[in-house]
Amino acid sequence: MQLKQRLHNNVLYISMDGELDHHTAEFTRVHLDDLMTQTKAAQIIIDLARLSFMDSTGIGVLIGRYKKMKAKNVPIFICNPSNQAERIFKMTGLYSIMPKIG
């Protein structure tokens, strides 16, 4: 898993590149927390275009980050999910707390 970040107009863009499963979850969690807690951005957009695989472990990782950023009033948005990620997001109601954009 590789995370790339870009700050633009007060928005932190994070691109996830690789596979998000139970094996890569801990690294992803720690790395996302590093990027997110250091930022002064007003909102965060997570781009999943390069995420080649995600299972339900990804839901836990994303909800965990949502909770941390909610405490700082920084909303998180999702863009470019795969068909499978999209279905998991819909069945878990993730989009109600992390809306999809784009």
Place this chain on the structure above:
Amino acid sequence: MKKKFNHMKLEISAQSINESFARSTVAAFAAQVNPTLDEINDIKTAVSEAVTNCVVHAYKDKGDNMIKIECELYADHIQISITDRGKGIKDIQTAIQPFVTDKLEDERSGMGFTVMQSFMDSVNVQSKYGEGTTVTMQKIFESRPVGQAKAKRA
């Protein structure tokens, strides 16, 4: 039901690094009968959920920690069985409910069985407490015109 096309058995140790190995291997096996990309990715996701369950739940502090994966491939469907000899599930009906997990502190979503049920055409869970669990799943491949399948093979 059409004739069996291929059959495989795989045994791997219950380590998280094998989650991607297991789902990629089953996906490559299923690809032999030219399913759609979506069908392949559905299978990958479901296998990942089942294998992750074995790694996370089945074998806590147990010496024997192998996961057995058996696939029977037909022209129109695949049957995948994933077996562990771990601690087993006390109450299957509760365990398979959405958002049920005993690992909430690890940020587990409790959606594994729900994802398997949604992505596969059938999911059956057999478990004996203290002895292990077998998850058997089937995915039916949508039929496509022969020409289309050939074009994909090229």
